[in-house]
Amino acid sequence: MNKDAIAEYATRLGDDALVLGHRLSEWCSNGPFLEEDIATINTALDFIGRARMFLSYAAELEGAGRSEDDLAYTRDCREFKNLLIHELPRGDFAFTTVRQFLVDASNVLFFEALCESSDPQLAAIAAKSVKECRYHLRRSHDWLLRLGDGTEESRRRCQDALDDLWGYTDELFAMDALEQALLDAGVAVDRVALKERWLPLVSAAIDEATLQLPALPALPGGGREGIHTEHLGHLLAELQFVQRAYPGLQW
Amino acid sequence: MKHMPLFEVFIRSKRGLDHTHVGSLHAEDHQQALEYARDVYTRRSEGVSIWVVKSADIVASQEGDRDSFYDPMDDKPYRHATHYVLPEEVNNM
Numbered sequence: 001m002n003k004d005a006i007a008e009y010a011t012r013l014g015d016d017a018l019v020l021g022h023r024l025s026e027w028c029s030n031g032p033f034l035e036e037d038i039a040t041i042n043t044a045l046d047f048i049g050r051a052r053m054f055l056s057y058a059a060e061l062e063g064a065g066r067s068e069d070d071l072a073y074t075r076d077c078r079e080f081k082n083l084l085i086h087e088l089p090r091g092d093f094a095f096t097t098v099r100q101f102l103v104d105a106s107n108v109l110f111f112e113a114l115c116e117s118s119d120p121q122l123a124a125i126a127a128k129s130v131k132e133c134r135y136h137l138r139r140s141h142d143w144l145l146r147l148g149d150g151t152e153e154s155r156r157r158c159q160d161a162l163d164d165l166w167g168y169t170d171e172l173f174a175m176d177a178l179e180q181a182l183l184d185a186g187v188a189v190d191r192v193a194l195k196e197r198w199l200p201l202v203s204a205a206i207d208e209a210t211l212q213l214p215a216l217p218a219l220p221g222g223g224r225e226g227i228h229t230e231h232l233g234h235l236l237a238e239l240q241f242v243q244r245a246y247p248g249l250q251w
Numbered sequence: 252m253k254h255m256p257l258f259e260v261f262i263r264s265k266r267g268l269d270h271t272h273v274g275s276l277h278a279e280d281h282q283q284a285l286e287y288a289r290d291v292y293t294r295r296s297e298g299v300s301i302w303v304v305k306s307a308d309i310v311a312s313q314e315g316d317r318d319s320f321y322d323p324m325d326d327k328p329y330r331h332a333t334h335y336v337l338p339e340e341v342n343n344m
Contacts, residue, residue, distance in 0.1 A: 033255075035276050039290035139286060146279070 006119060007061035008081070009182055011071065012224060014054030015082035018072055019232070020103065021047030022239050023090050032093055039139065043100070046132040053125045073243035077233050078226040085168035087223075087232045094147055094157035099165055100140035105202050106172045107133040109194045118186035141205055148209025159211050167219030173198070176224060257306040258284040260291075262298035270302050281305075 024044035031037025056068035085103065090096050111133050114126035147154040173195040175183070182188035206213050222228070242249060255277040261270035273292050278284035284303040293301070312320060328334045 033277065035278065035287040035291055039287060042290045042294065135289075142283065142286070 003061045003063075005178055005182055006122075006187060007058045008178060009188055010054045010058035010061065010122065012081040014051045014058055014068075014071070015080050016086050017047045017054060018051035018239075019080070019082040019235065020086040021045070021051055022235060023086065023088075024096070024100075026090050027096065040096075043136055043139070046136070050125070050129050050132070053128070057121050057125070069243070073240045074247075077228055077236060080228065080232060080236070081224050081226060082232075083168075083171045083223040084219075084221060084229055085165065085171065087229060087235060088165070088168070089231055091161065091164075092157055094154065095161040095164070097140055097143040097147055098158055098161040100136065101144045101205065102165060102169055102202065103172070104133060104137040104140045105205075106169075106194065106198050108137050109197055109201075110189055110191070113189040113194065117188070122187065144205055144209045144211075148206070148211045155210065158209065162206065162211055163214050163216060166214040166216045168221075170218035171221035171223060174221060174224075255279055258288075258303045259306050259309060260284075260288040261302040261304070262288075262292060263300040264298055266299060270300065273297075275306060278303075 021044050024040055024047060027037065027040045028044070029037065031040055051072070052068050055071045059066045059068055059071055085099065088095075088099070091099075108130065111126045111130040115123055115130060117123045117126065144158070148158045149155070173191045175191050179188045179191065183190050203213055256279075257275055258278055258281075259275050260273050262273050263270045276284065276287050276291055278287050281303060285301060288301045288303050292298070324330070
C-alpha cells in the first residue's frame with residue numbers, strides 16, 4: 001500500500017484525537033468539581049497522546065522533514081482532516097458527556113478493529129488506544145445514565161445535546177475512496193460495518209438513560225476533505241497561537 | 252457537590268504489599284469513587300488494586316481514649332520479643 005495513503009489515514013486519526021483532546025482540555029479548571037476536572041483532563045491527555053502517535057507516524061511516512069508538532073501547530077483549517085463532531089464547541093457538561101459517549105462507543109469498536117490492521121504501527125497504536133477507550137466509555141456511559149436519568153434539568157440538557165449531536169454521527173461511519181482502498185489492502189477499518197454494532201449499543205444506553213433516540217437526518221460532513229464548521233478556526237487560533245506568534249519556540 | 256459523600260482511598264502499590272491509605276475524594280457512589288480514585292491517585296502508575304470506603308463508615312479511635320487504650324501496654328515489656336534473653340545457640344531471632 002502506498003505510504004501517502006497511510007500517512008493521510010494516520011493524519012485523519014491524529015486530527016480526530018487532537019481536536020477532541022483540545023476540546024476536553026478546555027474543561028481544565030472549569031470542571032463541575034475537582035475530581036471530575038482531573039478525570040476529564042486525564043481523558044484529554046489520552047486523546048492528545050494518541051494524536052502524537054498518529055501524527056508522528058504520519059510525519060515519518062511523509063518523509064518531508066516535518067514533525068508531529070509541525071503538523072499540529074502549523075497546518076491551517078483546510079488541512080485538518082478531523083470529523084466535524086470532534087470540533088464542535090464543548091458546550092455545557094451534558095453536551096460534553098453525550099459527545100464523549102457517542103464518540104467513545106464508536107472508538108472502542110473502531111480501535112478493536114484497527115488492532116487487526118496489516119500495518120504494524122497502526123495496529124500497535126490501536127492496541128494502546130483501545131484500553132483507554134474502554135475506560136473512557138465506562139466513564140461517559142456512567143455519566144449519561146446519571147444525567148439522563150437524573151433531574152428534570154439534567155435530562156433536558158442531555159436530550160438537547162443528543163439532538164444537536166445526532167446529525168454529526170453519520171460521518172463517523174462514512175467511507176471514502178481512500179479508506180476503501182486502505183480497507184481492501186487490510187490497513188483500514190470498515191466504518192460502515194461498525195455502525196451495525198454501534199447503533200444497538202448506543203440505543204440501549206440512551207433508552208436506559210430515559211432519553212429519546214433522535215429521528216433526525218444526517219448533517220453534511222466534510223471533515224475528511226478539510227471542509228469544517230466555523231468552530232475549527234477558533235479552536236486552532238488558540239491551539240496554535242504560540243507557534244504562530246513565535247515560530248519554532250521551544251521550552 | 253456539598254451533598255456528595257466523602258470516600259477514603261487505599262491503594263496497593265504492588266502485589267504482596269498491603270493497601271495503604273493515600274487520601275480521600277468526593278463521589279456520588281462507590282463505583283464513581285473507584286473511578287475517581289483511579290484518575291486522581293494512580294496517574295503515575297502507583298497501584299495494582301484500589302479500595303474505596305465511605306469515610307462515614309470508618310470508626311476511629313479518639314484522642315481522648317489515648318490513656319485507656321495505650322498506656323497499659325507501657326509496663327508490659329514481656330510482650331516484646333526483645334524482653335527475653337535468648338540462649339547462645341539461638342541465632343538470628
